[in-house]
Amino acid sequence: MIVDDLKVINYRNYEQAHLKFHPTLNIFIGDNAQGKTNLLEAIYVCSAGKSFRTKKDQELIKIDKDQSYIQVKLRKINGDVNIEVRLNSDKKKGIKVNKIHLLKISELLGNLNVVLFSPEDLKLVKEGPSERRKFMDREISQISNKYYYNLSQYNKILQHRNKLLKHSKGKKIDLEVWDEQLASAGAEIIFYRRNFTKKISLLSKLMHRKITESKETLKIIYDPNIKVKEDDEVSSIKQKILKKLQKNVDVDTYRGLTTVGPHRDDMKIIINDLDVKTYGSQGQQRTAVLSLKLAELELIKGEVGEYPVLLLDDVMSELDLSRQSYLINNLKNVQTFITTTMMDNIKELSSENRSIFTISKGQIY
Numbered sequence: 113m114i115v116d117d118l119k120v121i122n123y124r125n126y127e128q129a130h131l132k133f134h135p136t137l138n139i140f141i142g143d144n145a146q147g148k149t150n151l152l153e154a155i156y157v158c159s160a161g162k163s164f165r166t167k168k169d170q171e172l173i174k175i176d177k178d179q180s181y182i183q184v185k186l187r188k189i190n191g192d193v194n195i196e197v198r199l200n201s202d203k204k205k206g207i208k209v210n211k212i213h214l215l216k217i218s219e220l221l222g223n224l225n226v227v228l229f230s231p232e233d234l235k236l237v238k239e240g241p242s243e244r245r246k247f248m249d250r251e252i253s254q255i256s257n258k259y260y261y262n263l264s265q266y267n268k269i270l271q272h273r274n275k276l277l278k279h280s281k282g283k284k285i286d287l288e289v290w291d292e293q294l295a296s297a298g299a300e301i302i303f304y305r306r307n308f309t310k311k312i313s314l315l316s317k318l319m320h321r322k323i324t325e326s327k328e329t330l331k332i333i334y335d336p337n338i339k340v341k342e343d344d345e346v347s348s349i350k351q352k353i354l355k356k357l358q359k360n361v362d363v364d365t366y367r368g369l370t371t372v373g374p375h376r377d378d379m380k381i382i383i384n385d386l387d388v389k390t391y392g393s394q395g396q397q398r399t400a401v402l403s404l405k406l407a408e409l410e411l412i413k414g415e416v417g418e419y420p421v422l423l424l425d426d427v428m429s430e431l432d433l434s435r436q437s438y439l440i441n442n443l444k445n446v447q448t449f450i451t452t453t454m455m456d457n458i459k460e461l462s463s464e465n466r467s468i469f470t471i472s473k474g475q476i477y
């Protein structure tokens with residue numbers, strides 16, 4: 113898919129901007145704090161219905177204004193798509209796809225697929241399991257509405273179960289109805305995560321091998337809180353969750369929260385048999401994330417039939433020259449948006465292969 117056109121009004125530090133994009137490579141160049149990432153973020157908002165930097169929509173609205181508008185025009189295999197997002201200070205945001213008002217954000221997912229790589233993504237290898245769960249959730253939600261639905265259900269039921277446990281003050285309560293629902297949604301989550309990690313592991317292994325010129329082997333392993341077999345169906349996963357919930361009921365009651373389930377899952381990222389989180393060098397950690405992100409491009413292509421767009425925020429300065437040129441030279445089939453403060457590595461590209469936008473104080477030149 114290709115983003116042809118982006119319009120923003122009263123968004124972040126932009127009063128108004130209208131950009132027409134190159135189908136292959138678009139470069140936002142400028143000093144710090146000029147509005148480069150803001151543009152990637154605007155595209156992202158049209159994909160996910162929210163920012164990747166903040167949960168608060170208010171921060172996206174230009175200071176002193178009370179409404180913000182973002183529009184993306186998209187070319188896909190099956191036709192053109194027009195996505196509009198209106199953010200309001202005083203009421204809920206409004207999202208339209210092809211002029212039709214959406215009732216739920218989940219209806220937006222899958223219209224514009226993006227893969228984002230930003231310095232923040234290093235958290236994926238460096239920090240705790242919740243970052244890796246977020247990664248799985250975001251990526252699987254993009255390709256499966258069913259997953260997104262089950263995840264929201266699971267979180268709602270989990271919250272409720274935890275509240276009941278907390279208020280029970282250590283006394284036994286009847287959780288049967290909740291456990292049943294929690295296990296149903298949880299089983300779907302585990303099923304999807306297991307299949308996703310298997311696919312992403314294969315693809316990222318290939319990517320990593322290319323980027324490191326076969327020096328390293330990358331492996332991604334799903335590390336679920338409730339152990340499941342490779343061929344377990346949803347129904348047997350559900351039984352396993354129920355069993356574990358029942359087994360842990362005393363602990364849960366005592367602690368006032370749910371101690372087992374996919375909200376405790378993790379994903380291991382391993383290079384040459386060592387966990388990258390503990391043993392990886394900075395460069396290895398970065399490259400592992402890069403391989404994962406490039407693998408996602410292929411995974412989404414396989415699932416939805418066309419490549420997503422790739423948003424690379426400040427990534428160039430973090431990679432060595434050979435990895436930078438690998439990136440630029442191997443993304444010919446994927447529309448890519450890059451932010452950078454330096455011109456160095458882009459100079460070698462001929463001008464018909466890309467568009468350059470110079471960004472200064474919320475103005476585009």
Ligand SMILES: Nc1ncnc2c1ncn2[C@@H]1O[C@H](COP(=O)(O)OP(=O)(O)OP(=O)(O)O)[C@@H](O)[C@H]1O
Binds near residue numbers: 123124148170451
């Ligand atoms: N709601 C807002 N209203 C007005 N200005 C804002 C708003 N939100 C952010 N800004 C401004 O946007 C600028 C940051 O934009 P952005 O994050 O896109 O910078 P950048 O060009 O990516 O910089 P860097 O190279 O440091 O990453 C800051 O100057 C910030 O003050």
Ligand SMILES: [Mg+2]
Binds near residue numbers: 149150425426451
């Ligand atoms: Mg930035």
